[in-house]
Amino acid sequence: MNARRFFIGGNWKANGTPASVKQLIADLNSAKLEVDANKDVEVVCSPPFVYLAEVKQSLRSDFGVAAQNMWDKAPGAWTGETPTQMLTDMGIEWVVLGHSERRENCGETDQVVADKTKFAIEGGLSTMTCIGEKLEERESGETFNLLDRQLKPIAAALSEEDWDKVVLAYEPVWAIGTGKVATPDQAEEVHAYLRKWLADNVSKKVSDSVRILYGGSVNDKNSEELGRKPNIDGFLVGGASLKGDAFATIINSAKAAM
Ligand SMILES: O=C(CO)COP(=O)(O)O
Numbered sequence: 001m002n003a004r005r006f007f008i009g010g011n012w013k014a015n016g017t018p019a020s021v022k023q024l025i026a027d028l029n030s031a032k033l034e035v036d037a038n039k040d041v042e043v044v045c046s047p048p049f050v051y052l053a054e055v056k057q058s059l060r061s062d063f064g065v066a067a068q069n070m071w072d073k074a075p076g077a078w079t080g081e082t083p084t085q086m087l088t089d090m091g092i093e094w095v096v097l098g099h100s101e102r103r104e105n106c107g108e109t110d111q112v113v114a115d116k117t118k119f120a121i122e123g124g125l126s127t128m129t130c131i132g133e134k135l136e137e138r139e140s141g142e143t144f145n146l147l148d149r150q151l152k153p154i155a156a157a158l159s160e161e162d163w164d165k166v167v168l169a170y171e172p173v174w175a176i177g178t179g180k181v182a183t184p185d186q187a188e189e190v191h192a193y194l195r196k197w198l199a200d201n202v203s204k205k206v207s208d209s210v211r212i213l214y215g216g217s218v219n220d221k222n223s224e225e226l227g228r229k230p231n232i233d234g235f236l237v238g239g240a241s242l243k244g245d246a247f248a249t250i251i252n253s254a255k256a257a258m
Pocket residue numbers: 011099171175176177178179215216217218236237238239240
């Protein structure tokens with residue numbers, strides 16, 4: 001029995017129309033789960049900002065809701081930004097930070113990701129903080145160095161208690177949206193490394209308790225096998241989280257991990 005509660009995040013990215021979002025909410029609300037989302041597994045959906053209020057109001061109450069980004073300043077003169085407080089005021093509990101798409105397209109550095117993680121936690125949010133290597137880094141044997149580089153500022157920014165509010169998501173960039181999923185052994189090797197890193201650089205308690213998710217081409221066919229690995233505590237799902245039936249199957253794969 002794994003003491004860490006399995007976690008399934010659905011990152012909808014910049015997808016959805018008013019009609020498709022309504023349909024997805026309806027499909028998720030009527031999904032037959034074989035696991036208890038209040039107890040066995042934690043499920044959090046992350047819609048685009050424009051649908052956050054609707055999803056928060058209409059999605060089943062046993063699923064949490066996450067923003068895909070937030071502004072790490074108090075509300076004020078920040079055109080186009082969404083401060084943490086606006087999210088917590090509307091009952092949002094989570095935020096996805098450090099996703100490779102934001103690192104790549106919005107210039108978010110390792111330090112920015114660490115600072116935002118700290119700010120989010122201080123503001124009352126929990127974070128799914130993402131790390132992961134690009135293909136060229138994997139091929140040149142740099143995976144673990146890169147992960148060290150990404151983790152160091154996060155560990156420096158957070159107190160030991162802060163880690164209670166963090167879920168780490170290992171998302172190898174080469175596996176995101178490519179259909180090229182990491183093998184269970186490849187993912188487990190990195191997850192075990194990350195857990196040891198946390199034990200060596202933060203604490204044994206944090207290493208034992210932090211949930212480490214795998215993300216990158218997770219679907220309803222591969223989730224069960226990945227979820228059986230001892231250091232894989234759940235998934236951050238992109239494309240397959242937009243289909244109610246596939247996402248429900250992925251949630252049910254938590255059974256295999258229990
Ligand atoms: O980036 C991801 C989740 O944050 C993974 O996306 P895919 O599941 O579409 O590969």
